[in-house]
Amino acid sequence: MTTSLSRFGQHIVLFGCGNMASAMLGRWLDAGLDPAQVTAIRPSGKAVANGVKVVTTSAEAPANPDILMIGVKPQMLGDVAEDIARLIGPDTIVLSILAGVTIDDLRGRFPGAAARMRVMPNMPVRTGKGVVGLAGADGKDAARKTITRLMKPLGHVEWIDEENQFDALTALTGSGPAFVYRFVDAMRAGGERLGFDEPTALRLARATLASAAAQLEVSELTPTELAAQVASRGGMTQAGLDVLDEDARLASLMAETLRAARARGRELAALAREGQD
Ligand SMILES: NC(=O)c1ccc[n+]([C@@H]2O[C@H](COP(=O)([O-])OP(=O)(O)OC[C@H]3O[C@@H](n4cnc5c(N)ncnc54)[C@H](OP(=O)(O)O)[C@@H]3O)[C@@H](O)[C@H]2O)c1
Incomplete structure (x- = not known):
């Protein structure tokens, strides 16, 4: 599978773009992702990368993106879930990098999405030599393929079939x-x-x-x-x-x-x- 994202062609919304999401984005851009395909939502309005649009509220972000990645702190999810749900359309794949938030949590909060996945990256993803654990996809092979392709430039990608091993994976590769x-x-x-x-x-x-x-x-x-x-x-x-x-x-x-x-x-x-x- 190619690690170039120059023809990725999916619109991505980053709901929260702090340390971890910025590290992932930095590597995606290095791998050729077009910055015009990305919108970052962050209340501070701080720039994230050249050419990436930053908005401070979800109302300014495009609805029904192909991929919406949640990158806020886990304890904030309850406060922002409604804003996220409003952006999600029937074609949107929802990715969550939030430690401990389960696929069932995501299903309950975002029933309208095309698929929901957990992603556990570690900090070295910025160098392209990180480790990314993935779980979920709601049985959608096309969604699984798309997200595997997006994660590949970050380093080693591992799908975890048993979600109950995700905390163990987080301890081993995240920490x-x-x-x-x-x-x-x-x-x-x-x-x-x-x-x-x-x-x-x-x-x-x-x-x-x-x-x-x-x-x-x-x-x-x-x-x-x-x-x-x-x-x-x-x-x-x-x-x-x-x-x-x-x-x-x-x-x-x-x-x-x-x-x-x-x-x-x-x-x-x-x-x-x-x-x-
Ligand atoms: N750090 C790691 O090594 C690591 C590894 C794997 C997974 N994670 C997961 O990554 C997530 C984020 O961690 P982090 O270290 O990147 O935290 P962080 O740097 O504090 O980033 C949090 C982001 O959430 C944004 N935010 C806060 N309130 C918001 C709102 N109302 N609407 C939209 N965005 C909002 C912040 O905006 P501003 O930028 O404007 O402040 C910031 O961009 C956590 O859930 C954590 O479990 C972290």
Whole structure:
């Protein structure tokens, strides 16, 4: 599937265009999306990108767009749902990037749409090397194809068939970059303890992560196999791996980390449903 959006030909309304929606839009424009096809609704009226029309209220936005992506905070959905519903026509595919808001929530609020989908991007989508989880589509293959094409330039795209795994996906791929950054920070701190000054330790830790990630991306080997290639029996790397692997402590820590993120996602979703902050 092509990653160019130069012939995408769908009109897109972004209902809310803050950090996340702007990151996605930035990459779509880099991939050739015509900015004249996009309208962003944001109360601040702040510009989003060259050639993209920004309006401050939904009344100024075109009705019945091909795609309407909701990018407000989850707890705001109740306040803006009526404004969104007014824009939706029978051909509109509704995308929601709101953590915790379910397909059933979307169906209940936007019954008139052609299809409804959940989208979970992560911040690196701006570089085209992000991860995008997708669920929903109301059984509409054409809608699924259109949205897969739109998401492809953002990075790795994964459809999740079981919506109840969406919170787990959010913990792994949405929050995941922050966990990896912490790991790099821990390598930086470890490097300092070995005597490097802070900037040098950070530079080396970052470059190590980038080099390992680049190899992981192109290699067909699993991370376990790649680690085994670096380590030789009785060598330095194996001595370090033995510390990480003792009582599976790194694996347990990561499992606990992901469980905590997923649990918080569920709590926030419940709060969003109750319309609280
Ligand atoms: N940040 C992430 O890494 C990430 C990852 C995946 C999913 N998400 C999801 O993305 C959503 C947005 O997060 P964010 O970090 O991008 O938040 P954000 O930067 O605060 O953006 C929120 C947007 O909502 C707009 N907005 C507020 N009130 C509105 C109204 N009445 N009508 C229309 N637009 C309105 C804001 O307008 P102004 O621009 O005018 O203030 C802003 O553009 C959340 O639901 C979150 O769950 C975030």
